Amino acid sequence: MGAVLEIKRRSRRMIVPIVGALFVCYFLVHAFHGDRGVIAWMHLQKQVSAAEQTLAATRHVREDYERRISLLKSEHLDADMLDERARIMAGLVRPDEIILVDAQAQSD
Numbered sequence: 001m002g003a004v005l006e007i008k009r010r011s012r013r014m015i016v017p018i019v020g021a022l023f024v025c026y027f028l029v030h031a032f033h034g035d036r037g038v039i040a041w042m043h044l045q046k047q048v049s050a051a052e053q054t055l056a057a058t059r060h061v062r063e064d065y066e067r068r069i070s071l072l073k074s075e076h077l078d079a080d081m082l083d084e085r086a087r088i089m090a091g092l093v094r095p096d097e098i099i100l101v102d103a104q105a106q107s108d
Contacts, residue, residue: 032038071078072085086092093099 030037034040068081070076071081
């Protein structure tokens, strides 16, 4: 009977550290796997870097369009750009010309 009492007494002393360790483990797990944990933060960083790359590519395309549009404005009209656009729109080519097709420019 003395052994049973000894086990009960020691188990009462161990309850507080065990519960404390469980709380610590709970918070550590959620610090890594929770909605705002380390893994979620790393996933968000990847999404941000992908969005920044998309933004940079979009800005580059926009700047190219703005440059080409500025060449067609009446204040400083570029004759070559006007001729190029007119030929593309009308589908006209002279017999002595060589046509180079840029697949990327056509998809834009």
